[in-house]
Amino acid sequence: MFMPMDGVKHEMERGCKHFSVDDSREDMEALLEVIYGGLRIDTVALTAESFPLLSSLLQMCTKYEIERPRSEVIARIQANWPHDLAKHDAIVDARIRRYMNTHVHELPQNTLLCDVDEDMDLHPAAVISLLRQCGYTTPELLAALFYALSRCSKKFGGTAPGFSISPLSHADIERLIVGIERLREAHSRLMIAMPLGQQAHMQLCGPGLLTHNNTQVFPAAVNGLNRPIEFWRAAADKVQRATQGLPGTRPPCAACCDAAAATIRASREALWGRMAEIFELA
Numbered sequence: 001m002f003m004p005m006d007g008v009k010h011e012m013e014r015g016c017k018h019f020s021v022d023d024s025r026e027d028m029e030a031l032l033e034v035i036y037g038g039l040r041i042d043t044v045a046l047t048a049e050s051f052p053l054l055s056s057l058l059q060m061c062t063k064y065e066i067e068r069p070r071s072e073v074i075a076r077i078q079a080n081w082p083h084d085l086a087k088h089d090a091i092v093d094a095r096i097r098r099y100m101n102t103h104v105h106e107l108p109q110n111t112l113l114c115d116v117d118e119d120m121d122l123h124p125a126a127v128i129s130l131l132r133q134c135g136y137t138t139p140e141l142l143a144a145l146f147y148a149l150s151r152c153s154k155k156f157g158g159t160a161p162g163f164s165i166s167p168l169s170h171a172d173i174e175r176l177i178v179g180i181e182r183l184r185e186a187h188s189r190l191m192i193a194m195p196l197g198q199q200a201h202m203q204l205c206g207p208g209l210l211t212h213n214n215t216q217v218f219p220a221a222v223n224g225l226n227r228p229i230e231f232w233r234a235a236a237d238k239v240q241r242a243t244q245g246l247p248g249t250r251p252p253c254a255a256c257c258d259a260a261a262a263t264i265r266a267s268r269e270a271l272w273g274r275m276a277e278i279f280e281l282a
C-alpha cells in the first residue's frame with residue numbers, strides 16, 4: 001500500500017520503514033480498523049453516528065485504491081438510497097408500517113397515505129458531498145440521493161437556514177433546484193392527465209372514475225408535491241380499488257380501474273427512470 005518514491009531515502013524506526021502521511025489520525029485509524037482490526041462494513045448501519053467512520057473509510061480507500069471496503073461503503077449507501085424502484089418502495093413500506101404501528105388511530109378514514117416524514121438521521125446532502133469528494137459521478141447512485149434531498153426541501157430553512165444544502169457545491173445546488181422544478185411539473189402533468197379507464201368504456205366508466213379522482217385523489221395531491229414517486233404509487237392503488245363506487249355514481253368496472261392504475265404505474269416508473277436526467281446527472 002505504501003511504497004517509497006524512487007530514489008527517496010526512507011528513515012527507519014525500530015527496524016521498520018518510516019513514512020510520513022498527510023492523513024488525519026481519525027482517517028488512518030478507520031483504515032487500519034478495516035485492514036487489521038476486522039471491522040466489517042456490511043454490519044455497520046449507515047446513520048449519522050456511523051457516518052464519520054464510513055466517510056473516513058471511503059476517502060482513505062479511494063485515496064489508497066483499496067477496492068473491497070470502498071465498494072462495501074458504496075453498497076451501504078445504495079441500500080439506504082437504492083436506484084432500484086422496488087427496493088425504494090420496500091423502504092417506504094417499512095417506514096409506513098412503523099408509523100402505522102403507533103399512529104393508526106390518528107389517521108382519518110380513507111386517507112391516501114403515500115409516505116411519512118423520515119427522521120432525517122443522516123442528511124442526503126452530506127452523502128452527496130462525500131461521493132463528490134471521492135470522485136463518484138455514477139448517475140444512478142446520485143439520482144436516488146438527489147431525489148431524497150428534494151423530498152425534504154420543505155424543511156429547508158427553519159432554525160438553521162442553509163444547513164441542509166451547505167455541503168453541496170454550487171453546481172449541485174443548481175441541479176437540485178432544476179430537479180425540484182421538473183419534479184413539480186411532472187407531478188402536475190400526471191394530475192392533469194389522470195386516466196379514465198378503457199377508451200371503449202369512456203361513457204360508461206369514465207364519469208365514475210372522474211368523480212373518484214376528484215374526490216379521492218386530487219385533494220391529497222398537494223401532499224404528493226414533494227414526493228411524487230410515493231404519491232403516485234398510492235394513487236394507483238387507490239384507483240384500482242375504485243370499483244367500490246361512490247354514492248350517486250355508477251362504479252367503474254374492474255377492467256377500467258386496472259387499466260387506469262396500470263397507466264399511472266407506468267408513468268410513475270418512467271418518472272423514476274428519468275431521475276438522473278431530471279437532476280442533470282446523466
Ligand SMILES: [Zn+2]
Binds near residue numbers: 197204205
Ligand atoms: Zn369499464
